[in-house]
Amino acid sequence: MTDLRYLPDADDVTEFEATVTETGDDYVVLDGTYFYPGGGGQPADRGTLSWSGGEAVVVDARKNHGDVRHYVDAADGDLPAEGTTVTGRIDAERRDRLTRLHTAQHVLSRVVLDEFGAATVGNGLTVDGGWVEFEGADLGDDQVATVERLTNAAIERDLPVQKVERPRSAVEEVVPDGRAQIDAIPDFVDPMRVVEIDDFDVCPCGGTHVDRLGEVGTVRITDRSRSDGVERLAFDVA
Numbered sequence: 001m002t003d004l005r006y007l008p009d010a011d012d013v014t015e016f017e018a019t020v021t022e023t024g025d026d027y028v029v030l031d032g033t034y035f036y037p038g039g040g041g042q043p044a045d046r047g048t049l050s051w052s053g054g055e056a057v058v059v060d061a062r063k064n065h066g067d068v069r070h071y072v073d074a075a076d077g078d079l080p081a082e083g084t085t086v087t088g089r090i091d092a093e094r095r096d097r098l099t100r101l102h103t104a105q106h107v108l109s110r111v112v113l114d115e116f117g118a119a120t121v122g123n124g125l126t127v128d129g130g131w132v133e134f135e136g137a138d139l140g141d142d143q144v145a146t147v148e149r150l151t152n153a154a155i156e157r158d159l160p161v162q163k164v165e166r167p168r169s170a171v172e173e174v175v176p177d178g179r180a181q182i183d184a185i186p187d188f189v190d191p192m193r194v195v196e197i198d199d200f201d202v203c204p205c206g207g208t209h210v211d212r213l214g215e216v217g218t219v220r221i222t223d224r225s226r227s228d229g230v231e232r233l234a235f236d237v238a
């Protein structure tokens with residue numbers, strides 16, 4: 001088992017030490033990690049693992065039966081043996097961008113739910129920007145401009161963002177219909193890690209997030225498309 005050390009609220013740590021518990025042909029498993037292993041639309045972190053006598057570039061990280069496999073490319077020497085202490089360094093710039101985009105997505109989803117009653121049914125992030133899919137809305141140019149304006153107005157409030165664990169029943173009580181698909185989260189997930197933006201929003205999520213909304217920067221809606229009743233907004237932060 002790899003301890004997911006970034007949970008619930010250590011998602012600002014980008015350098016750490018850990019011990020190797022398994023080494024495969026192209027991956028390393030650690031007893032604990034701060035590398036985000038991907039999920040919830042957010043891609044995995046990249047970075048490096050270094051140890052006495054070598055270094056490897058981490059190109060991907062993925063959950064595998066309770067472990068996190070750090071997939072490596074271009075190792076300088078052999079991969080570290082079980083029991084070796086390694087230093088993990090996450091590509092902090094890339095992580096920071098994905099983090100800001102992820103929190104922006106939460107704000108965007110909330111604004112569209114509050115303003116237009118549309119449910120978020122999908123979302124994804126890349127370093128080049130993010131997208132959210134909504135059902136139950138038909139957003140024209142004016143509405144999209146409103147969404148962008150209200151999203152930035154919320155961010156300018158610079159509200160604190162808390163990442164905490166809550167009992168599943170408490171989460172189900174406070175998360176409104178259309179905000180998150182809690183039913184799609186397996187029953188055994190209890191407690192749940194939730195991202196609470198002060199009194200503005202709450203959503204179960206395992207991703208990385210800023211500590212205050214002001215860190216997100218300015219959100220811009222970059223594209224809009226529609227198919228089969230699903231409205232898709234692409235966005236970026238700067």
Ligand SMILES: [Zn+2]
Nearest residue numbers: 040205206207
């Ligand atoms: Zn999320």
